[in-house]
Amino acid sequence: MIFIPLWQRLLVALVTAGAILLALPNLFYSRVEQANDARASIETGLSTTELEAQAGQWPSWLPSGLINLGLDLRGGAHLLAEVQVADVYASRMDSLWPTIRDALAAERDTVGFVTREEGPPAELHIRISNPDRAARALEIVRGLAQPVATVTGGGASDIEVRAQNDILIVNLSEAERTATDDRTVRQALEIVRRRIDEVGTREPTILRQGADRILVQVPGVGSAQEVKDIIGTTAQLTFNPVVQRTTNENADPGPGNILVPSLDEPGAFYILDRAAVVTGEELTDSQPTFDQNGRPAVSFRFNAQGALAFGEYTSAHIGEPFAIVLDNEVISAPVIQSAIPGGNGIITGQFTPEESTNLAILLRAGALPAELTFLEERTIGPELGEDSINAGKTAAYAAAVLVVLFMIASYGIFGVIAVVALAINIVMIFALLSLLGATLTLPGIAGIVLTMGQAVDANVLIYERMREELRRGASPVKAVQEGFGKAFSAILDANVTTFIIAAIMFFVGTGTIRGFAVTLAIGVVTTMITGVYVSRVLISLWFARTRPKTITV
Template identity: 50%
Template sequence: MLDFSRPQVLGILGVILAGLLFALPNFLPASLVAQFPSWVPGGQLNLGLDLRGGSHILLEADPADVRRQRLEILEETVRAELRQADGGPIRVTDLGTRDGAVTFTVREPADLDRAVELMRGLARPVGGLTGQRSFDVEVRDGTRVVLTPTAAGLAAETDSAMAQAVEVIRRRIDELGTREPTILRQGANRIVVQVPGLQDPEQLKALIGKTARLEFKLVDTEADPAAVAEGRAPPGSQILPSVEGPPVVVKRRPIVTGDQLVDAQPSFQDGLPVVSFRFDATGGRRFGRATQENVGKPFAIILDNQVISAPRINEPILGGSGIIQGNFTTESANDLAILLRSGKLPVELKVIEERTVGPDLGADSIRAGALASILAVVLVAAFMIATYGRFGVYSVIALVLNGLLILGIMSGLGATLTLPGIAGFVLTIGAAVDANVLINERIREELRKGRKVVTAIETGYREAFRAIMDANVTNVIAAVLLFWFGSGPVKGFAVVLTIGIVTSVFTAVTVTRLMVARWVRAARPAALAL
């Protein structure tokens, strides 16, 4: 147990050195760390919302909005499938959304069975359960087909929309350059967002609260102004508010949507902030073809069902790129570009709770945690040295290295330290010396039996190692379960605890054994004062 080969010694020292290098940036100013060469570790420990301060908001999706969007998508899908049906298009009338269902009337009775089978083919299974479909298909009044979304289908759509919303929100916050946001689903239709270091919740709400549903639609220039004034739009068109003035009547069917957008960047044109955009190949072709066929006509750029701009098509816009003009500031142009790049939210989210955590509270927590950690180290060190002498000194050195290794590993992983994480850190300090206590007490027992110094030390480390591993394996299992079933701060506690267990076994067993072996080899003591 006390024999170490040269590669083993170099490996142990290499691990310690790497941990110290990764921990070092946390003790230096950020300005100095920024000047490090790229090959030098420069990651600093991220502080959570409870330590650094920041913004916390709770978002809620309206299931009715999910249902409405599902019906709109279903209506467009039905329209396209009827046109492209095998055996020729199926002609229908009155295709639209009524009373929470999509309905249409088949013109030719001979096409009714074909239409019903086509619609049933569109009703996909939900959750892999036999008999559960996304919508029901039924025939009323002989020729009218009604598609009604099922409860299981709506639940699946809501779950999918919320999962997608979490990822969209994460991308938007990452665009701000803010590190380590906490974004968690709460229940079926809520999302918790915590952004450390961001003290402006209004900016956060403006950024993630918008659905960013971008559409390009043709303006219906043939709409009757009198009917529009009464709120009535022609069939196939809709009335949308405009930021530039009175409402605008646009065609319901979009030329192209933001789903086909591949990039959006803030820029300037004629000294004014604008947003330049670029479509993918398919979107570029559709946009180019539409502008070629409608030269001289206006088209609307629509964001979240509001017309941002309605320019006239003076010439075909080819190449799949263009510019969105509006009453933008530099900041609003940048925010819009972020929204468009990160993709649209699949559902509208409303803020139902918000709060800002000030950095002063976090600073108090850090001071209290640091004080607790220092006191823990000092008291444990005093106890170990007073009880075990030289071997207690080795334990204290291992304890300090353990703390630095935890810090280095967390910095290297980009982990976030929260207040429960500090509690986990303090807990590992006490637990770290437990292994040394077991080892030292076992060595004492062997010495009382009359064994020689080297034999007592080897036996003490070997026999105590079994108990140490059993205890720490059970602790790791508990920490893994906390991480698996917990959320937020509980996960932070579990991460720190797991890292601390691994590093404490390494330092308390391997590192102290190396120090003891070196001392025994050099001093060759005939007896131990232990």
């Protein structure tokens, strides 16, 4: 009899039972997914009888982890967006203006009065009333320059200043533009990721491509437009002082001001101070809510810096209108009734419940630093994913049938044991994919099919060693023990080298290559477990039951 410690047998049994439980939800994919979504909605406070019924479709005491299906299996949206990095230059000039204005105003006796003049968006034009002291004004503004915050900048200043008669012209240096472009794309990438994660989409692919492009692939959505509505909105929120309300769309706002249309009042426009008191960057939270009249609204909360600025401004301008501007539209312009020192507030407007929820998500995730231009967009229908799954199933079934026939024809009862171990191997792969929340793609299915061949290859090595021992006259028990013992080193070497290759493909490759590498690496681990330990336990159980005097391999 083949001796295997009791703890090893129990461990194999527990691991096999655990793998079956973890893989089980994938047999009821739609039901479990619907139940998981319903539970997530209930946890966020959206509890209804329908949601509770959906949540009860799958018992809560059973595992509910699912394998995430990739874009090629499930369908979804594919988008390629270009970040308009030049948009940031204008906002940088707007943010610089208050600092420069205050610095020059401190030496008004020397340089005279200063006003902002209209100029190109990427330049800040400042008129000084005493042009004879332009050199001093240049010195003051240049003293505000900061080193470029990147290694590639080489210690260069972030701004360049020159004088043209009584006008100072400020713009970003070339080094700062390069650094700004990189920061803008990185920030846009992170905000796109946060926005999609807030919606709860499963396993999106969000990657930077080239210098200023972002690739977005979101499985399981109905159309690319759904994704564009979430990630394409800039959601730049500012709180600006109101200078004047007008119905003249061609009104001259004057230096330092901007003309912005009203969102809720057709034909109405507001002239606003270009310099915002606070911006959406200082928000720490936003949630959909309802106002005192029961209409959908969005509540918000500032960080300490934003709350201080907001409180100081509202206390000093009681009785004056204050505009809330979202993406260059005034969504609300309430009159300040009293100081608001806590940094909390509410945004009202003609929102639907869905619009208030989406706006809260956008504000909570953060504003895009620049507009996204979509260069490429495709909706991959679920029918294509269904075809891919069917093709993958056909390939897997065909491979499984051929492997089963070969092993049984070549090794008889030991071939049957190898097939049982192979089935447990596949179950373990699905269990680990579910436990890790990994994404399964069509190349991933190819990795599973390849694992089938590798898994039985371990059994082939063991069985051939057993044949050699039997030809030497060894007893059945001795042949089995020697077969497993002598083949182990070869099996280990083969699987370690395969795992190293899979790891390299995962860390170096992208997209489909990584999907293949994941299932291949997991298959290596499960093959070591089933090809050696599970097979050995199964053979020992067979020996204990039949007690054969001779065996044929």
